[in-house]
Structures are given as structure tokens and as C-alpha cells.
Amino acid sequence: MKKYIFIFRLRFMNSLQYRTVVLGGVLKGFIWGFMEILMYKALYESSGSVFSMSFSQMVSYVWIQQVFMVLFRVVFADGEIYSSIAEGTIAYDLVRPVGLYGWWFSQSAANRLAFTILNCIPVFLLALLVPEPYRISWNLTVGQSIIFILSVLLAFLVVVSFAMLMYISLFYIIAQRGVRIIVTALTTFLSGGVVPLPFFPDKIRAIAQLLPFAAMQNTPLQIFCGNITGVNMIKAVAFQAFWFVTLFLIGKAAMAVSLKKVIVQGG
């Protein structure tokens, strides 16, 4: 465990180097979030209260989504991992005295977390500074806040363990770009990245809520904006924990199987 934490720290420091990129990310997040809110404002003004979320809930949803944008992204710039599969440097990774699953897991987790830590606070502050109807509001009690943070953490773990499955699939499907685009599209949509899950038509929502994607950003975001409350919060968090453990175990097993017959590309 200690060595994985070390890998994590190393990657983390490495990612901290790119400060201009992070500044760009803050601006982008802010503009993006603001435009999104203006869009919903127009929608709410045209037809008022037909939505299953109120406008202020929607504002919180959009902002907190921007705050954790990178943390909950399945496909992120994990360049080392992609090139290690495509260019064959995986051979070096394999001779290291650490499990490959843990190695990659810590790497991907660190990449996302480092970026988020630099990124999330400025975006959050900006979201607190904008004038009233567009301002983010923290309406959670202390207990709810704890569950919210727990849920953020679990969603993050689900995201990384799902990304691990994608990396493993790249052993078999060498077409990295295509896989990445498809995974981005599906995970973003089904985790409520395009429109929140409560806006889905009932039948589709019933299915989408059971999938692991619902355990990603969807759960913490809905807890934050007050759409999931009371006992349901506990249920939602348990659901996330279930998917994390499942995906983690599948990933470990799949990794073990595929490493037995990995063909190293190139030399």
C-alpha cells in the first residue's frame, strides 16, 4: 500500500507543474458553467416548473459539476498509460516490483486529483461571487455534507476503476482513439453530464439508475443540490460502494487474465 501512495505522490507533484493549463481550466469551467446556467434559465423561464428540479437546484448542480469536472471524468489525459500500451513500454511497467493494477490506479487517481485540487477552489469561489440567481448555494447540514464528501470520494473511485477497465480493454482493441471517444460519450451521458438524470424519460431513467455510471458524478451532484435526501442518501452511497467494489474486482481479475497473454507491441 505504501508504494502505491508513493506513486500517487510522485504523479501528483508531476501534475502540479502545469499551472497555466490549470488557470485555463478555471476560466473554461467558469464560462462553461455560466453559459449552461443561462441556457437553463431560458428553459425555466419559458416553461416554469415542469422540471423535476428547481432552478436554484439546477444552478448548484451545474456549478458543482464544473468544480469536480476533471475528478469525475473517465477519459482524462493519462498519457503515460496510453503510450505504455501502444508503444510497448508496458514491458518496463511489468518488471517493476508493484502490481500493474495498483500502479495504473494510483497514476490515474493522482492525475485527476492534482488537477482538481488546483482547479476546484477557484471555480467554487467564482461560483460564490456571481450575482444572486446564478450563485451556488451550500444548503447541506453538517451530516449531509459528510455524506456528500463520502459520495464524491466513492464516485471518484468508481470513475477510476471504470477507467481501469477501459485501459485493460485496450490490450485487445488497439484502436485507442475510437474507444476513448465512445467511452467519453457514453459515460458522460449516462452519468448525467449532458443533462441530469432526473430529466431523462422515466423508462430510460429506470435503467440508467442501475448502471455503474449513475454511481459516478450523478450521485454526489444530486446529493449536493438536494435532490437525494434522507434515507435515500445512505442508499445512494451504498449503491456507489457496491459498484466500486464490483468494478475493482472485475478489473483486477481481467488484468490478471490479460497479462498472461499480453503481446508487447514494438521494442
Next chain:
Amino acid sequence: MVLYMKYFLMQLKSQMQYKTSFFLAIIGQFLTAFTSFWGISFIFNNVSSVDQFTYEEVLLCFAVVMMSFSIGEMFGGGLSVFPRLMRNGSFDRILTRPRSIIFQVLAGNTDFARIGLIVQALVVLIYAVNKSRNSWTFLKICTLILMIGCGSIVFFCLFLITASCTFFTTQSLDFLNVFTYGARQFGRYPFSIYGKDILRFLTFVIPLALFQYYPLLYITDRNKSSYLVIFPVFSLLFILPSYGFFRIGLRRYKSTGS
């Protein structure tokens, strides 16, 4: 032009070499466009109109923007290799050749996987045109073609500007995606819904509204004055500053060695 076709065919052939990769990328693009489409259609399950635009009219808008974006990106997206070219010095090689720089970079990097997006946009466009209740006169069809044509060029210019920035930073700036991918994301709805100030910005600074919002008013019979038809053409003025910016950047360019 002959040379471009040659480059083009070679590019297509080389991309077709990795068939699974190519087709998976196309499917991926197709899916991406679809999630974006579902995003709108799920919203319109709940509401009947936004800012007095109906579902079909919004779809028309969506299709025009998607289409222009994907054409613009198919050609201009290749410019995003600028930072890489500059870092490994192959840009110097390009500078020495007797053809225009934009041409060389473009011809070598046209991305055909964008066809997935174009096809999806086309499907939505046909659907939206069929569904919209207003009558399609010849002038309206011309307007629609102008919207898409000029829109593609504006998107191309945006990609050019994004790429030119690397002359100053030698690093790609993720932030500038707000103007390219953001325009695709938020151009799904008529730009008027974001309020007057943003509409003004998108008319006079980055002329996205010129090919999206104003001609849409004409097509949907909201404004009958036919001078709106040529509004998309005005957006072509955007070529001047973007090309100028590229030239300025080029003059400042210093090789990174090796």
C-alpha cells in the same frame, strides 16, 4: 488543388489502413453527436418551447451548428497538431517548402473520422426540415446552405486562431476550446436565449450568431425581411482578423531547435 486532392486521398488511404480504429472513431463521433441530440430531446420532453422556439426549430439550429462545426473541424481540427510540430521542429521543414503553410498542415491532417458527426448532423437536419411546419421556398433553402457554408468557415477560423496561439505559448491552451467546442455545445440553442449581451458579443466579436440566429429568424418566418438571408456572408469578415492573427504569430515564430 490537384495537389490537395492527392494529399487528401493519401490521408484517407492511410487512415483506412487501421480499419477498426477508423470505424470505431466514426461510431464514437456518431454517438457523441447523439448524446448531444438526446440532451435536447429529453429537455423538450418537459417543455414545449424555449424563448418561443419550438423543438423542431431548435433542432434545425442544432443541425446547422453541428454540421458547420464538423466540417470546420474536419479540415481545421488538424491545425491542433501545431504545438507538436513546433516542439519537434518539423514546422521548420514546412516553412522551407514552396507551398502555403496552412495548406501543408491541413492537407497532412484532415480527420475523416469526423464523417460520423456530419452524418448524424445530416440526419437531424433532414428530420428537422421535414418536421418544421413552415414552407420551404427556394430562398430559404439558399439561406440554409449559406448558414452551413459560412458556419463551417467561421469554425475553421476559430480553429486557426486556437492554433495560432501556440506561436506565442508553444503549448496548447485548453482554455480556447471554449470558443470551438463551447460554440458547438451552446450553439445547439438559438443564441438569443443567452441574453442580449452575449448575443451582441456573438454578433460583433465572434460572429457565430450571424450564421445561426439571424438567418434562423428568416427561415422560421419570425422576420420576413429578406436581407437576413445574406447575414451569414457578413460572418466571413471574420477571416480577416483570424488570418491576420495567424500572420502575426508566424512572424514571431522562433524555432525551438533540433
